[in-house]
Amino acid sequence: MSSSEADVADLVCQLDNVQGMVDALSSVRWKRHQDSVVELSEHGIVLIVEESGCLQAKVYLKKELFVSYEYRAEGRPRFGISLGLFVDCLNTFYVPGRASTTIEISYPGPDMQLLLKSVDLPDPCIYAEIRTRIPDTISWDYNFEPAGSTPLSFTVKSAALKEAIDDLEWPGSSIQIVMQPDPPCVTFRGEGHGDLQIDFMYYANTDLLIGFQCDHMVSYRYKYKFLRATTSNIPSSVIKDNRGSKLTIGRGGMLKVQHLVSVARPSNQHSYIDSAAYQQPSRIAYIEFFVKPEVDEEPVNDS
């Protein structure tokens, strides 16, 4: 791209950790062909995916994640892009044996493409132009509101959450999540081909259930396949860093699942410091899933 084209681009930004971005975007890729909508703003990039009106996921890539972030658009440009293609293209920029590769992302190209190119590699120069489309105008209604004055939330180790949800595959299609304040406990229950109940007791497993806030008992059912999508592609770096995922139940039983994915530049200089303690706080991508509860039967909501 010539410099004059770069001058009029809505966004030109550079990122030095392609793998981190691949990890963040892959965590919301629960099937092979998935459409996504990307929204650009002065604060960063948000990518949104949706399925069946029941499940929505957002990846927040704040501008602090980028080495440079030049935003010049009026309003907030939005475009549709195939998530799988975007991730597969980003993946080709990874060069084995190199700690990191810096890439430049710009939008729009001459034909409204999303443009990617490697900038710190003299050789080879890798580039990609991904076609975008005009996004659907349907507004996706996932207004998440707190259920009451006290948020109903718990934070659980991501690995334990993933394991629990994977185990619930066996009983089947519908999973009940129960939170109760006394004794403080979260229960996942599946009834189908068989019954399986997994309890996270707050005081018994403080290393698993890291945080817990609940002032009254709630219980909602969620489709297993949507619940599974929230953890099926958690990047291995999140599991390895032993991070927590936060789950919040909002008004009407809307479930919010949040993960944090590190997009920090891989560094060996600080390996003697505990990796969990040494996190550049600004270099985290936020992943949020919103899962609507099942409504076909009466919600079991004893408060």
Add this chain to the structure above:
Amino acid sequence: MKFKAFLTDDGITLLEKRFVPALDKMGRICHLYLTKDHAFFLHNLLNGDGVQSIAQFRKESLFQDYRISSQNDDRIAFAIDLGLLHRALRSSVSISGQGQGDVTTGYNRLQVKLAKKLTPNSQQPTPFLTFESKGYKSAVIQDVPISKPLSRADVMELQSALDMAQDLPQTLVQGPDLLQLQSFVDRLKHVGDLLNITVTQYGDLHLQLTNTLVTLGAEFRKLPVVGVQVQVPAGNENMSAQSRTKSAIERGEALSVANSKSLKVQLAINGT
């Protein structure tokens, strides 16, 4: 049609440790083509599909007492399973140990020959490539099944494909780091099937994949050039990879081919 020879220790090592495992990765089945002076391992030369690979050995680099005769100008070709060949070689090595071959007596030397044998379930004799390790008191024989020898016409076709494949292009560039290239091509597989490969006469290699949704490419620059070579055009530096390649093709300084699925690599390995 007769073929009989002794594999030298160097020949066994060369095949067992290096070439057969490497060639096996190109494809299980290949043609073994034996002439008066050379032995060739050939992949996909007849059907023209997939990766073509040619490994050529002078008979001295593998064999001693090399004897071949056929009505087709002493040329014999047949298809062989490289996995089975490798097993037979490995097993022969472990039986005889290395460097023990006695040239004068023939003991402990590994003889290889073409043979036809009757198998239990068949009336027709089946062709084999037979490996025979002979000790003072024992002999171990490994029979590697092979195809029926190729007809005269097929051997002619194999030879002419071989002649054609050995015409080197006018310009060759030395490939970039193979691991890097392999990793890149592996990742490209997820994005699309058809790859354009362009080589310029000033040492640029450009791989590009284009379909309706995406254009994705990598340009390796200033690689060493063998053969016809030109100076890097002035003003080339400030262009994008795509326009650089396009103008090189327009000037006739680049050649471009389209390949599906995988890089088609012409591999010519000449035995010493």
